[in-house]
Amino acid sequence: MNLHHWWLAIRPKTLPAAACPVVVGSACAVSDHKFSALMFAAALVGALLIQISVNLANDYFDFLHHIDTPDRKGPKRMTQSGLISPETVRNAFLLTMLLALGLGIFLIFKGGVVILYIVIASLFGIICYSAGPYPIASNGLGEVFVFIFFGPVAVLGTYYLMAECVTAAVLFASVPVGLMVTAIIVVNNLRDIRTDARAGKRTLAVIIGPWRTKLEFVFLVLFSFLIPCLMFASGRWSWAILFPLAVFWKSYPVFKTIFEQDGEILNMALAETAKLALMFSGLFAIGIVFG
Numbered sequence: 579m580n581l582h583h584w585w586l587a588i589r590p591k592t593l594p595a596a597a598c599p600v601v602v603g604s605a606c607a608v609s610d611h612k613f614s615a616l617m618f619a620a621a622l623v624g625a626l627l628i629q630i631s632v633n634l635a636n637d638y639f640d641f642l643h644h645i646d647t648p649d650r651k652g653p654k655r656m657t658q659s660g661l662i663s664p665e666t667v668r669n670a671f672l673l674t675m676l677l678a679l680g681l682g683i684f685l686i687f688k689g690g691v692v693i694l695y696i697v698i699a700s701l702f703g704i705i706c707y708s709a710g711p712y713p714i715a716s717n718g719l720g721e722v723f724v725f726i727f728f729g730p731v732a733v734l735g736t737y738y739l740m741a742e743c744v745t746a747a748v749l750f751a752s753v754p755v756g757l758m759v760t761a762i763i764v765v766n767n768l769r770d771i772r773t774d775a776r777a778g779k780r781t782l783a784v785i786i787g788p789w790r791t792k793l794e795f796v797f798l799v800l801f802s803f804l805i806p807c808l809m810f811a812s813g814r815w816s817w818a819i820l821f822p823l824a825v826f827w828k829s830y831p832v833f834k835t836i837f838e839q840d841g842e843i844l845n846m847a848l849a850e851t852a853k854l855a856l857m858f859s860g861l862f863a864i865g866i867v868f869g
Contacts, residue, residue: 589633596629598859603736605863612741627678634671639708716779729756754802758855761798769844815869821861
């Protein structure tokens with residue numbers, strides 16, 4: 579067993595997407611004096627397991643549906659490249675999903691019926707994202723799915739585990755996180771637009787074309803940074819909520835790459851977008867705590 583191959587299979591550059599909403603939801607709980615270290619750890623591990631499950635399922639089902647081909651521009655897929663057998667990747671996907679379910683059962687006992695709904699929806703989402711008769715990722719709904727689950731669902735779910743309620747302020751705080759994480763999948767789909775189109779995978783990028791996809795990316799990032807400004811302007815938060823603006827400059831090189839480059843170079847843009855999302859969320863969380 580080659581551990582490096584498995585490391586590539588779980589796509590570590592995408593894992594910040596799972597951590598971002600948990601960090602922000604927990605920061606909201608700290609701000610409201612509801613924080614629980616145990617619930618934070620459980621929510622973080624659960625989110626990472628779900629992200630890994632989605633990645634492994636995507637690796638397996640895209641191979642099964644002949645979407646991944648040797649000419650794809652993204653990082654090497656383990657199933658398509660033959661480095662890990664399809665059956666092994668499938669079993670790993672099922673195992674991580676079962677681990678996520680086991681942790682989900684613990685969270686259900688702590689959070690009740692609301693968390694039950696979230697766990698069920700998340701497990702169905704893992705499968706339906708790449709598989710089933712109408713795969714979400716192959717029918718222009720990937721961005722909507724990512725925004726909902728990595729924004730409101732994950733942030734509010736994390737907060738609910740600690741506070742046993744939700745507030746409008748937490749819902750508002752979930753929006754920029756969801757937008758920033760969605761920007762990661764937009765870069766991914768932009769990079770794969772040609773190979774996805776040939777394979778019949780109708781991502782939103784394939785449907786609207788590369789130019790509109792680039793504008794979508796810019797909108798998501800800019801609006802993410804605008805929301806802390808709106809929160810400050812509302813008078814409810816102090817100037818600390820503007821901390822994320824400290825990394826706004828790091829979005830410019832990504833914009834430049836998105837508009838000027840194509841193909842494999844976008845792998846770098848994807849990694850930089852994931853880092854930007856993590857830095858934004860970390861600073862946003864600090865701003866919420868001190869705001």
